[in-house]
Amino acid sequence: MTTVKFDGTPAGKVLVVGGYGAVGAVVTAALAEWFPGLVVPGGRDEVRVRRLGGVRVDVADAEGFAHALDECGDVSVVVLCVEPPDAGIARICLERGIHLVDVGATPRLIDAVADLHDVAVAAGASAVLSVGVAPGLTNLLARRAHEAVGGAERLDLTLLLGSGEQHGGDAVRWTVEGLAEPVTARPRRTGLPGYGTRTAHPFPFSDQHTLPRTLGVPEVTTRLCLDSRPLTAALFAARRTGLLSAARRPGVRRMLTGAFRRVHLGGDGFAIRADARSGDRRAFWALTGRGQGRITGLVAAHVTRELLTGTSPTGVHHIEQLPDLSGVPETLAEHGVVLHASGLPDRSPGR
Numbered sequence: 001m002t003t004v005k006f007d008g009t010p011a012g013k014v015l016v017v018g019g020y021g022a023v024g025a026v027v028t029a030a031l032a033e034w035f036p037g038l039v040v041p042g043g044r045d046e047v048r049v050r051r052l053g054g055v056r057v058d059v060a061d062a063e064g065f066a067h068a069l070d071e072c073g074d075v076s077v078v079v080l081c082v083e084p085p086d087a088g089i090a091r092i093c094l095e096r097g098i099h100l101v102d103v104g105a106t107p108r109l110i111d112a113v114a115d116l117h118d119v120a121v122a123a124g125a126s127a128v129l130s131v132g133v134a135p136g137l138t139n140l141l142a143r144r145a146h147e148a149v150g151g152a153e154r155l156d157l158t159l160l161l162g163s164g165e166q167h168g169g170d171a172v173r174w175t176v177e178g179l180a181e182p183v184t185a186r187p188r189r190t191g192l193p194g195y196g197t198r199t200a201h202p203f204p205f206s207d208q209h210t211l212p213r214t215l216g217v218p219e220v221t222t223r224l225c226l227d228s229r230p231l232t233a234a235l236f237a238a239r240r241t242g243l244l245s246a247a248r249r250p251g252v253r254r255m256l257t258g259a260f261r262r263v264h265l266g267g268d269g270f271a272i273r274a275d276a277r278s279g280d281r282r283a284f285w286a287l288t289g290r291g292q293g294r295i296t297g298l299v300a301a302h303v304t305r306e307l308l309t310g311t312s313p314t315g316v317h318h319i320e321q322l323p324d325l326s327g328v329p330e331t332l333a334e335h336g337v338v339l340h341a342s343g344l345p346d347r348s349p350g351r
């Protein structure tokens, strides 16, 4: 599919679904600056959509979504900034030869879209999954650490999130669902640049599910902590007691999501660290930034720009599988993202 005209501008529009949410608004704004007049925000709120010159879409209504695409006209890329119930929306896009960028973080949904690889190839479309901070930047740093040890036997990924950040509703819902899932790995103490040594707890981020396949690393675990030490301790103590497993029930989930959205105890900084091990070889990469929702949106915008103007292969790929996207962390330097370490032998704190 040709997405760029001879003068370098994209041949079609970009539909940003969830385009006025915490992540989507950043995607919409960044892309509108790069491709003026071509970005269409989408969502369910008729009034907001009309005010923004967007289109009404509901990812729970596949038929309606197909009509919305017709209404938009010539769409080159759909950026999904809200989780649909299944891979139906992705299928509609890819069958039409429309590229897809998906910031989703749920393994079941990511796998269902990955299964559409042949559909995408047949239609000449590309889809990029694992886009954002975690998954996203975690996958890219994991790849660097993996390569630094000449092929890791084990990867440990750590994410610190700012509990003072105004996280979007859909992101908080996802986190609450994650707290209700059973735990298989153990907590780990890790040195995070600017935050000292922290205890991080296993959390069901999709990167640990994807990386064994994309990098061939047998063991991958992702862990989470918050910038507030007391809040981290309280949250994971509640999980240990089984208190949070009630979040599997929709009513409890809604109540907890509302409560967590009102808690603002820390700052808006975040940190990622990817540790790789192979025999006695160890390496790590780490980065820090502010506003993980904002940075997720910027990563998605960069990936979309690459799909529109680059030469991405057709099919469904995770971010770490596309060499042209390996430099995304460096492009975020102007937005305050700092790479704190390189793939050097690990003599960092926390060991």
Ligand SMILES: NC(=O)c1ccc[n+]([C@@H]2O[C@H](COP(=O)([O-])OP(=O)(O)OC[C@H]3O[C@@H](n4cnc5c(N)ncnc54)[C@H](OP(=O)(O)O)[C@@H]3O)[C@@H](O)[C@H]2O)c1
Pocket: 017, 018, 019, 020, 021, 022, 023, 024, 042, 043, 044, 045, 057, 058, 059, 060, 081, 082, 083, 103, 104, 105, 130, 131, 132, 133, 134, 135, 136, 167, 168, 169, 170, 171, 172, 174, 292, 293, 296
């Ligand atoms: N990969 C990463 O690192 C990463 C990081 C952060 C977030 N995320 C993911 O990004 C997604 C968005 O998070 P967020 O913080 O931006 O959430 P948010 O602020 O709640 O935004 C969600 C947006 O989607 C729209 N929306 C909700 N349900 C919809 C539906 N059925 N059909 C169409 N639009 C719908 C909402 O508007 P209306 O309600 O008006 O429709 C809103 O604009 C979440 O799935 C989250 O898990 C990923």
